[in-house]
Amino acid sequence: MNDTFLISIVTFAYFSAAFVFLVSFIFQKKYMDTVATAVTVAGLLLQTLALIIRWIHSYQLGIGHAPLSNFYESLVFFSWSIIFIYVVTRKRYGNSITGILATFFSFLILAYASLSGKVDCQIQPLIPALQSNWLISHVISSFLAYACFAIAFGMSILYLVKRRAGKERIVLLPDAAVLDEITYKMISVGFVLLTLGIITGAAWADRAWGRYWGWDPKETWSLITWLIYGTFLHARLARGWRGIKMSLISIIGFLAVIFTYLGVNYILSGLHSYL
Amino acid sequence: MKLTFPGEREIDDSVFTSSQIRKTWHSHQDISALEEQTQVLLKALALKPTQVDKKNAHYFFAEKGKYSRLGMVFVHISILFILGGGLIGTIWGFDGQMNVVEGATSDTVLLYGGTGTKKLGFGVRCDNFTVDFYETGMPKEYRSDLTIVEGERKVMSGSVRVNHPLTYKGLKFCQATYGVAGMDNFRVVIQNNSTGKKTVLTLGLMQKVPIPESTVSFAIAKYVPNQGRRKPAVLGVLLEPGKAHDIFWIEKNERKEKGDFTFTLRDFDKRYYTGIQVSKDPGVPLVWTGFFLILAGFILSLFFVHKRVWLRIVAERGGYEISLAANISKNKKAFKEKLEGLIGTFQQGGAA
Numbered sequence: 001m002n003d004t005f006l007i008s009i010v011t012f013a014y015f016s017a018a019f020v021f022l023v024s025f026i027f028q029k030k031y032m033d034t035v036a037t038a039v040t041v042a043g044l045l046l047q048t049l050a051l052i053i054r055w056i057h058s059y060q061l062g063i064g065h066a067p068l069s070n071f072y073e074s075l076v077f078f079s080w081s082i083i084f085i086y087v088v089t090r091k092r093y094g095n096s097i098t099g100i101l102a103t104f105f106s107f108l109i110l111a112y113a114s115l116s117g118k119v120d121c122q123i124q125p126l127i128p129a130l131q132s133n134w135l136i137s138h139v140i141s142s143f144l145a146y147a148c149f150a151i152a153f154g155m156s157i158l159y160l161v162k163r164r165a166g167k168e169r170i171v172l173l174p175d176a177a178v179l180d181e182i183t184y185k186m187i188s189v190g191f192v193l194l195t196l197g198i199i200t201g202a203a204w205a206d207r208a209w210g211r212y213w214g215w216d217p218k219e220t221w222s223l224i225t226w227l228i229y230g231t232f233l234h235a236r237l238a239r240g241w242r243g244i245k246m247s248l249i250s251i252i253g254f255l256a257v258i259f260t261y262l263g264v265n266y267i268l269s270g271l272h273s274y275l
Numbered sequence: 276m277k278l279t280f281p282g283e284r285e286i287d288d289s290v291f292t293s294s295q296i297r298k299t300w301h302s303h304q305d306i307s308a309l310e311e312q313t314q315v316l317l318k319a320l321a322l323k324p325t326q327v328d329k330k331n332a333h334y335f336f337a338e339k340g341k342y343s344r345l346g347m348v349f350v351h352i353s354i355l356f357i358l359g360g361g362l363i364g365t366i367w368g369f370d371g372q373m374n375v376v377e378g379a380t381s382d383t384v385l386l387y388g389g390t391g392t393k394k395l396g397f398g399v400r401c402d403n404f405t406v407d408f409y410e411t412g413m414p415k416e417y418r419s420d421l422t423i424v425e426g427e428r429k430v431m432s433g434s435v436r437v438n439h440p441l442t443y444k445g446l447k448f449c450q451a452t453y454g455v456a457g458m459d460n461f462r463v464v465i466q467n468n469s470t471g472k473k474t475v476l477t478l479g480l481m482q483k484v485p486i487p488e489s490t491v492s493f494a495i496a497k498y499v500p501n502q503g504r505r506k507p508a509v510l511g512v513l514l515e516p517g518k519a520h521d522i523f524w525i526e527k528n529e530r531k532e533k534g535d536f537t538f539t540l541r542d543f544d545k546r547y548y549t550g551i552q553v554s555k556d557p558g559v560p561l562v563w564t565g566f567f568l569i570l571a572g573f574i575l576s577l578f579f580v581h582k583r584v585w586l587r588i589v590a591e592r593g594g595y596e597i598s599l600a601a602n603i604s605k606n607k608k609a610f611k612e613k614l615e616g617l618i619g620t621f622q623q624g625g626a627a
Binding site: 063124125127128129131132188192195196199202203204206207208209210211212213 | 361414415436437439440449552562570
């Protein structure tokens with residue numbers, strides 16, 4: 001079976017899940033939430049299968065490598081990561097509104113990956129720089145970190161909406177304190193994963209380019225992102241900040257994530273040209 | 276029964292007024308029942324208590340995960356290690372590039388940032404350079420076969436590929452770039468016009484080779500990729516003793532008559548140079564230590580919690596006053612809820 005065909009089913013599954021989560025959220029129906037979650041989990045399993053099929057397929061083409069090596073594959077894996085983080089944390093932090101955000105965001109990423117003419121979904125061989133055992137650990141930790149930050153970003157936006165509208169008007173949204181807490185937890189986990197992503201990247205760069213750090217734009221921007229989230233954690237843990245200020249740092253942090261992921265490649269040029 | 280708390284020199288009653296979580300209640304049960312209930316409560320929190328009895332008060336203290344607090348210390352110290360390693364690398368390390376033509380040996384590195392050159396004290400010879408491509412035209416592999424030469428002695432040989440550097444004397448050699456240094460091994464067919472006999476000469480640039488069965492020598496002075504009919508060509512030189520040099524172009528696969536001979540350039544080889552990045556960084560072990568510490572620190576503080584619980588049973592008229600104090604380094608809310616449940620059980624005399 002073709003993995004891109006499976007991905008189009010997954011795209012539809014996430015869209016449907018987002019819609020059912022929305023209905024569940026508006027009408028506060030518990031069973032709708034269960035249905036939407038089941039669709040999301042099914043989508044995640046199917047997407048995992050698509051990743052495995054693509055991996056196997058690359059071996060059949062004689063250029064075997066993990067499906068983590070070009071823009072299309074990174075987008076698919078980013079959307080997988082968001083849903084994965086949502087599913088593993090849903091018991092503690094999951095609710096319909098996080099469900100809507102996670103599935104809708106993943107749907108948008110997959111739709112862009114499949115429909116944009118700029119994104120080539122062909123399986124390509126690995127250029128020499130990417131032929132390394134560090135590829136898998138580096139990409140997985142980085143994108144899981146991005147996914148945590150994406151969810152934290154969504155929570156921060158909701159926090160601001162909730163605070164701005166006042167408690168009476170948006171009763172459906174979770175408590176501001178809950179949103180604040182989820183943001184913090186997601187950023188803590190994301191921060192550790194980003195650290196791991198930077199370390200594996202440094203170890204890789206040391207072998208491939210002969211230095212662990214070279215102020216390449218991707219490296220510099222990942223450090224900027226790391227410092228922003230480091231500031232977030234210090235402000236909360238050492239200074240006890242809460243609320244709107246924290247949401248703003250989280251939003252700025254995610255803008256840095258987006259720039260590290262996409263902006264560096266489209267605007268600046270560097271060694272990390274393959275994303 | 277131990278007389279001191281681990282880590283606490285004396286029993287300090289202030290914990291019962293200053294801790295994050297505090298609770299006081301009263302009971303009419305006898306002391307042995309209360310002591311047993313205390314054990315049950317602490318066991319439910321996976322804690323082993325130390326008990327101290329004073330005149331009319333009984334103290335219990337239990338602690339777990341003290342070392343998780345080291346996590347944050349590790350994380351912050353690791354930053355110092357990483358910065359220190361970076362500093363050492365900047366001061367005592369260097370990096371640069373050396374371009375070595377196939378067959379040639381070099382011992383000089385051109386430092387990055389235009390800060391001059393550095394002599395290695397040994398030679399690096401490029402035995403061969405190859406570049407492979409996929410069918411799509413994307414590069415598949417760059418490989419330099421290098422030999423380290425100390426004086427005249429070959430010390431080590433190995434191939435350097437991207438992601439597979441070579442290390443010698445603390446220096447790391449990485450494949451960085453490559454290029455075409457020029458052309459070599461020109462195969463020129465020379466036909467004697469009177470006898471019709473053909474000879475193939477293989478020669479490099481500026482290399483004088485006698486043409487067999489004649490008094491004439493031949494050499495190639497220059498190579499150009501586009502000459503005349505947009506073909507690669509060489510500038511041939513015919514040297515006859517006592518005569519002026521005869522200079523003429525010989526295009527690839529085209530016949531060129533000159534004097535008694537007809538020349539044809541059959542083929543030639545590309546001669547590559549490989550660009551090897553040479554770097555030395557004595558700060559790397561410190562940086563790796565920092566990376567290890569930061570991860571160890573995260574694991575300690577993520578997966579371990581420091582919790583402390585104190586319990587005091589004081590005799591009062593008609594029964595006992597029980598005070599509980601607790602501190603936890605994170606997840607305070609969940610811990611508090613759990614504690615309240617356990618206290619509830621305690622208050623019901625352990626019946627529930």
